Amino acid sequence: MKRIRAITAIFFMMMTFLPAPASAISIPDELELADEFMEMIHQQQVILDDPAANHLINEIGRHILAQLPPQPFNFSFFLINDGTFNAFASPGANIFVHRGLITALSSTDELAGILAHEIAHAVSRHVSQSIDRSKLVNIGTLAGVVAGIIVGSAGGGGEAAQALTMGSMAAGYSSMLTYTRENETEADQKAFTMLQQTCFSPKGLLDSLNELRATDYMGVEGIPDYFKTHPGTGSRIAHLSALLSDYTHAPPAKNTSPVTYNYDMVKYRIIGLYEPVADSIKTIESRISQDASNPALYYGLGLLYARENRRDQAIVQLQKALSFNLMDPLILLDLGRIYALDGQYDKAMNILPGIQSDPVLGTWARYYLAVAQLESGDVPSAEQNLTRVIETSPKSFPRAYYHLGAIMSKKNRIALSHYYLGIYYDLVQDSKNATRHLKRAIDQGLDDPDTKTAAEERLKRISSGKRPS
Template sequence: MKIPRHFFIGCLIFIFLGWSSFSVNALAISIPDEKKLGKQFMEMIREQRVILHDPIARQMINTVGRNIQSVLPTQPFDYSFFLINDDNFNAFATPAANIFIHRGLIDALDNIDEFAGIMAHEIAHAASRHVSESIDRAKLVSFGTIAGMLAGILIGNSGGGDAAKALTMGSMAAGQSSMLAYTRENETEADEKAILFLKQVGYNPKGLLSGLTKLRESDYRGVEGIPDYFKTHPGTGKRIIHIAGILTDYTPDKDKKPTPDTFDFEMVKYRLMGLYGDLTKSFNNVENKLEKEPENPALHYGIGLLYARKNQRDLAIFHLQKALSIKIFDPMILVELGRIYIHQGRYEKALDLLQGITEDPVLEILAKYYMAIAQIESGNLISAEKNLKQVLALEEEAYPRAYYHLANIMSQEKNQAMSHYYLGIYYDETRKLKNASHHLKKAVETLNNPEIKKDAEKRLTDILKSIKKKKYS
């Protein structure tokens, strides 16, 4: 998935113009102001639907993030970690300690220490309030830059195409470094703090060094071949030399236990590649690696997911079963086997597999979701409804399609009012606002339950405001 350039341009304009009315001190914007900006910025991010809510990947990101955060002194912000569904290598901290990791970053790294190194670096930026400093510096960007960016968007909206792109890119080139980039001093401070955090938690700080070195040497796409990460994190070559110097004599503390991980980094990496990566590129990548490592269960897992996307389900099952023969009873593999059995119409076999997944709470919820789908197809609507409601009660954000399946159940039970209600929520969650408003209007007209009707009315009001705002923005 490639995130539209105009979205980031809009974010840049928002950051600049949104802060013109706030008071700031000499070093950084105030904490209350940054919290306010962080909230508004997150609204923009969520509106674009670019956050990937894969429950297993999110568990890994949150676990690593919380582990590192645990060694920080008291912080003014609640740290939040998000995965962006984009295949570029990037990671960045935004206002109020909202930290974003691109899917492509996980694809590019090889182990949990490298991933933790990048996470620790971004957390160090947030803890040092480098984000607020960069926003404060953005006030110095000329109005010509802003005008160019606005003109680019205006021409783009009028169908100007190449001219709009030229204006926009010209404006971004002039002001990008002062609006987004950290200073070299910021980078040095973040690297040094990251190394301290990693040592305290139990990750190997050499992961930060190997991750940066690997990424610098690789041929990642980007403007003039530069990975997105390095555009906002300057001086990478000197950073690598500096980090290498710090870690020359590093040896792990023998008395410190390594951080326990409740996941396998390779399995998460190839899950993301298998489910969300570019199909052709990811398939070729995993297939080539599998030729060199034919007994690697993570590679069999990944290529199994890719075969499933190609509707070659027998091959998908073959590779997942191969992975399972190496990682016996692994619930990540069992869940995906169950999902593919459902696609084959083998509902009882799917249910037999999925019902036994109870030890890992994240995977148990995912299993319940797939169980509900199998139960709908088998005609067991009561159990399906119960499972879907449990899933939504525990992880609503990760399972918007659960509302679609509930609507299907209500439709089969001839409860059209509730079917419209659930469809309205589903389309609202997926930001198909016209469809959402249509179904919620129908729900409001026909619902008898006063509490549910009140909720439908509130949702409808919010949606109509959003539609109106988009129309005149």
């Protein structure tokens, strides 16, 4: 663990920012690095595909970016499956947020402050300036280093992380990389200016830094101060406090919040679905005793109980949460999902259709509905909904392909069954079984020429070692 944290810190040293006069690598070179970097990250499956959390970070990010002039890169926002308090910019304006950041903060304004800070790093091209300084490190080396570090940080497999990182990092390169407080101050200043043009209060950035400072006070065992990912927290707080001393937040009326869901609901969803179960249950039960009118607490507790297969108790907690807002789509989605897990298919099929029109959660509702229909014997409806799911979101629901493979097998459409199973195993990165099923699909004779071409192209890509597209 100590080694992983140390390597993580080296990544942030690599990604930190040089003074303004420093040159930067070319935009084509940075795009090449970004592509290789993202290829490795996707292969390690450390990106968390949660609809509510991804909606939160993407909508906040887009709202901030809308206030800026055109940029040389297309910004993308990703959620990393890591419980620590962190966020960072990587090559090519890819912004990463740890799930632990969402669970540690208290409001949309605070998260917007952190995201504006990282966007400011990317806008200033601090990342590319730092890379340019490390001229001895080629594109492949840098991609391997940064990808391996994130895998280690997110718990994606220690040996895999070390193979990616240490196998491509030459001794002494890290000593060339600086980590300056001045760059943090510059990013804070630009973030403050950005936030003034949005519906988010710049005070959120200050509040988030206070949360970070509280984390610092607890200490990170075995890691020196200069290795920490956000240096100079105290001076940054003082600087922002001075900026805020004569600031009155009055954003234009048109800049209404783009975020659909209550922050606490998303926060406790993340806790309920991904944080350690036993400790989280104790924490939330304690908070309920102090704040019994917060539906997000019951929602999170219900999700935690479901992970322990205490489904009766989970349903009770979700119903308590729903009593505060009978139409909350997040609660309804998970209530329907847990009903299906509990074998109460009629109840699941009664709830889930009403959420299919939700622009964020609709596809997830359709998938859980299809599972309930399949388990209850309504195979035609299940097939129809599963097909819609993979058409809408082809990579988010690997099990949809698995279920379709089983359905096709029962219908004696063997080639198509193998085709769907090949895609399923490809998405879960089991290349051996993916190859086996796709070859069988082709050999058995796929009726549709386009499907056959798709199978051949997927098989070729798997053979080349590239990730699913």
